[in-house]
Amino acid sequence: MKDDIIETGKTEVLESGPFYHGTKADLQIGDLLTAGFRSNYHTEVIMNHIYFTALPNGAGLAAELAKGDGSGRVYIVEPTGVFENDPNVTDKKFPGNPTRSYRSKAPLKIIGEVTDWVRLTPEELQTWHDKLAKIRSNPEAKIIN
Structure with a gap:
């Protein structure tokens, strides 16, 4: 699938999609996701970017960890x-891009929704919440914003 990848530098590889964003927000096709909201992981930080991934289950993890009420949603x-x-x-933290994660200062447009992503068990979700609590308590663990 080399045609689906755009090489932009020595170690930076950007894909052409499809891309996914996980959230608890109830959105519609055509809606725009924008930067400027509090981080799900460090609530004192206002994010300068909107984040997305080329992995539906990665977006699912983000959806389940997102702040807010309701069920996690994965949008295309x-x-x-x-x-x-x-x-x-x-x-800057790990070699390559194994999570196929990206960010942009420009909005992301909702073009669909995925409903068959892998959801975490309650035990897995608690493990992730415990990991995030540990990260939050580490003053050296900062978001590159």
């Missing part, structure tokens, strides 16, 4: 502007 999204590898999980 289309970037409306330039985007980059998410430095929180790529070369």
Whole structure:
């Protein structure tokens, strides 16, 4: 699938999609997701980017960890502007982009919804919440915003 990948640098590989965003928000096709909201992981941080992934189950994990009421939702999204590898999980912290995660300052347009993503068991969800609590308590664990 080399045709589906755009090479933009030595270690940076950006894909052409499809892309997914996980949230608890009830959205409609055509809605735009924008930056400027509090981080799900460090609530004191207002995010300068909107995040997305090429992995539906990765977006599902984000949906289940998202703040808010309701069930997690995974939306198929289309970037409306330039985007980059998410430095929180790529070369600045980990080699490559194994999570196929990206971020953009431009909005993401909702173009569909995925309903068959893998949901976490209550035990797995608690494990993730415990991991996030540990990260939040570490003053050196900062979001690259």
